[in-house]
Amino acid sequence: MKRHILGLAGASALAIGLQTGAALAQDCSVNVGTLYPTSVDWGRPIAETALWVGEMINEAGGVDGCEVNMILRDDQNDGRVGVDAARALVDIDQVQLLIGTVSSGITIPILTSVTAPAGVMQMSCCSSSTRLTEIAASGEARGLWFRTFATADVQAAVAAMLARDAGIESITVVYKNDDWGQDIGRMAAAAFEAVGIEVHASIALNDAQPSYRAEATQALRDQPGALYLALYPTEGISFVREWLGLGGTSVMIGANSLRSDDFRTTVGLANLGDFVGTDTSSPRVPSAEAFVDAYAAHFGSAPSGPGLSNSFDAAAIALLAYHAAGRDATGTEIAAQVPRVTDPDGEAIPATVEGFAQAMAILSEGGSVSYQGATGAVTFDANGNVSAPAVSWVFDDSGMAEQRYISLEEVSGFMASIN
Structure with a gap:
């Protein structure tokens, strides 16, 4: 082929x-x-x-x-x-x-x-x-x-689950100022608050700014214990470099949009040791495993990336x-x-x-x-939506590695508990 x-x-x-x-x-x-x-x-x-x-x-x-x-x-x-x-x-x-x-x-x-x-x-x-x-x-x-x-509320809920399990007490939400970022940023803030995590601020980043130093300074003002990042790699790279340069915490939770080799290599793996990402996942079924094998045979490497x-x-x-x-x-x-x-x-x-x-x-x-x-x-509801399990993932020397699989039942139960 x-x-x-x-x-x-x-x-x-x-x-x-x-x-x-x-x-x-x-x-x-x-x-x-x-x-x-x-x-x-x-x-x-x-x-x-x-x-x-x-x-x-x-x-x-x-x-x-x-x-x-x-x-x-x-x-x-x-x-x-x-x-x-x-x-x-x-x-x-x-x-x-x-x-x-x-x-x-x-x-x-x-x-x-x-x-x-x-x-x-x-x-x-x-x-x-x-x-x-x-x-x-x-x-x-x-x-x-x-x-x-799956809709953005799945990743927002999983971010709150991970933050709660990590013992994070306070967080600042930084999101891309578009329909997606506003949506997931709002839901993530609500999910953090629902599990008892204080949200110091929610900060929007616009595209193509020459610098995000002002926003990083604003985020640092309350000394949050962690950052939640709903950003794409371009603004994510610029913001995180400013944030770390100002002495901000390396504890970060990111949406799947940051599942990028550019983000990993430009920010530097040494600065991402405390970063954990969220994503939806394929269920652990034979057809999903068969896709991984077929993809690797066709493209020469296993599927990696969002x-x-x-x-x-x-x-x-x-x-x-x-x-x-x-x-x-x-x-x-x-x-x-x-x-x-x-x-x-x-x-x-x-x-x-x-x-x-x-x-x-x-x-x-x-x-x-x-x-x-x-x-x-795959099945769709009346609005063209699907449901899905989730994963957390981290950056490593090989690229990105799955950290934890969260079943559809666990995701659904947690979302019900915070809603």
């Missing part, structure tokens, strides 16, 4: 026709929009994972017998760029399905101003803001919205739903087929080329399947 090396700049697009030799003899194709921040280090593997699924679907026979043409655009982790790229995919490339993106602050305006008004289905791997639940519940998303990543398993499942479920709806389907018709792909009573199918071929045969005959993927047997 070939691997696509992605290095896109600006809003330019790379249209990738995923040819797989003799597996596809047909002369039709379907365009699928793929929108991810490929110009940042943690975004490229997420996009590559989605493209890999396109290869597998083509090898299994394509969407309704047609070749999948994954059209990839780079949102540069910027809201304005992301909306423009999404409009190009919808208006120029005429996609009925858009897979992406990562940041909630980009996903929200795309959903409300581009995909939902145009009747295009949108499936995100990684956007976690609860604002998206509100949009779906209000009807504004028109039933076109799904995500394979969103990879979620990206795989987002692309797989969306493309199988497209197959079930038919090559000429609208976004509304594709979205209507998602329950047939994730039916708990359907035939269990593995996330392999053979499994995809089996699923497509069953779906073509009017049946339903229970997709068993990288994050387990």
Whole structure:
């Protein structure tokens, strides 16, 4: 199998026709929009994972017998760029399905101003803001919205669990000043307070400031016992260096957005010995273990970094739903087929080329399947949300290592106790 090396700049697009030799003899194709921040280090593997699924679907026979043409655009982790790229995919490339993106602050305006008004289905791997639940519940998303990543309240609750178990008595919350950061920052502060941890302050960081020294000084004023960081690597690196330079504590809890080699190497492993991160996790089931093995065989290394398993499942479920709806389907018709792909009573199918071929045969005959993927047997609620276990993780010489697995039952029980 070939691997696509992605290095896109600006809003330019790379249209990738995923040819797989003799597996596809047909002369039709379907365009699928793929929108991810490929110009940042943690975004490229997420996009590559989605493209890999396109290869597998083509090898299994394509969407309704047609070749999948994954059209990839780079949102540069910027809201304005992301909306423009999404409009190009919808208006120029005429996609009925858009897979992406990562940041909630980009996903929200795309959903409300581009995909939902145009009747295009949108499936995100990684956007976690609860604002998206509100949009779906209000009807504004028109039933076109799904995500394979649990909402931000899971990570917020797990951060409070870790802080409580570590004996932390006071904390300051530092968050990115966008939809995602405001959402998770607010929920994290409430969760800390619910377990008896004093929250000294909640401080917002704006993009592209030349310095975060003023914010670091403000955070240091009350001498908190720890920091909670809901930041992306760029501002996270700048803020943490200022914070440590001013003598701030090295005890930090971070959201999964800091699960980045750039953050680890630039801040320095010596300064991150007391850092612990949170993330949602795949359940400990055979399909999740099979994904790790398949990923390593395809890319040459085990999956490391945020969103990879979620990206795989987002692309797989969306493309199988497209197959079930038919090559000429609208976004509304594709979205209507998602329950047939994730039916708990359907035939269990593995996330392999053979499994995809089996699923497509069953779906073509009017049946339903229970997709068993990288994050387990995925099911969605009425607002396009999923539930998930969680993990804590740390930085080490090899990159990032899991510290503790927290089952779905434990996560749900803890969230109920603090709510």
